[in-house]
Amino acid sequence: MSLITNVMDHSLDDGYAEAAARKQSQGERGMPKTLRAKLGLAAGLVLAALVVTVGAAQARVAAPVIAKERQELIDRIDRETESADKLERSVDKLRGDVSARQRVALKTSGGSRQADLVGILSGATAVHGPGVKLVVNDAKEASTGGDGSNPRETSGFSDTGRLRDRDMQRVVNGLWASGAEAISINGQRLTALSAIRAAGDAILVDNRPLVPPYTVLAVGDGQKLSTGFQNSADGLYLHALQENYGIRTGISTESDVRLPAAPSVIVRTAQPSTEKGTS
Numbered sequence: 587m588s589l590i591t592n593v594m595d596h597s598l599d600d601g602y603a604e605a606a607a608r609k610q611s612q613g614e615r616g617m618p619k620t621l622r623a624k625l626g627l628a629a630g631l632v633l634a635a636l637v638v639t640v641g642a643a644q645a646r647v648a649a650p651v652i653a654k655e656r657q658e659l660i661d662r663i664d665r666e667t668e669s670a671d672k673l674e675r676s677v678d679k680l681r682g683d684v685s686a687r688q689r690v691a692l693k694t695s696g697g698s699r700q701a702d703l704v705g706i707l708s709g710a711t712a713v714h715g716p717g718v719k720l721v722v723n724d725a726k727e728a729s730t731g732g733d734g735s736n737p738r739e740t741s742g743f744s745d746t747g748r749l750r751d752r753d754m755q756r757v758v759n760g761l762w763a764s765g766a767e768a769i770s771i772n773g774q775r776l777t778a779l780s781a782i783r784a785a786g787d788a789i790l791v792d793n794r795p796l797v798p799p800y801t802v803l804a805v806g807d808g809q810k811l812s813t814g815f816q817n818s819a820d821g822l823y824l825h826a827l828q829e830n831y832g833i834r835t836g837i838s839t840e841s842d843v844r845l846p847a848a849p850s851v852i853v854r855t856a857q858p859s860t861e862k863g864t865s
Contacts, residue, residue: 713845724833728748757824760818815837
């Protein structure tokens, strides 16, 4: 208590108090006494004010230049975006032209019925008919973490509550195995050459990012396709994700689902080999 009382009574250190008393007894004040010292102080204050004024003036002059550069950058971004959109429209038009020529070539070489069948199976032709609609979404409270202790992570899953590319691959393969004739994900038609990959948390289909919820449409015998998928190993896999990790799913039979044509289909042909096999 005595220490606290001493600190409260002597808030100013004794050394500082002694120095202040000594300066006061010697007549030393904070303000300069001589004319020369006063002039020096005045010159310093004027210089400081001049520096502040010049800095403010320069900032005021530079502000329009910065605003102009910012606007020029915005205009450049708008022009480049418009150019990219124009190129994308041109690509889509050329893809449509290529698809039309492919269909004409198939009809010429193999007949109309065979060409239609090839177009449907290859994804080059838009299709519609009965089927199923499967909607899959991340868990409501999907996180980005994971401590690595969950068995889902060690068995090829992720324990973040997010649907992964490998999960979507199993869903699609399960629908194909259950009798689907054509499949699309968020309007992206799948073909025999389609790839489902990941970039971070995003799922890519043929290098195009998809945004959840993921709507999977499949053409086929609706009731048979729905029952077959839900009873398959891949359907049970999806059900386990729903029960254990909060993945949201819903499947329904539809009387008519419409799938667009694939944006581009590469036509490959096989030729019989002329080489004779050796025994």
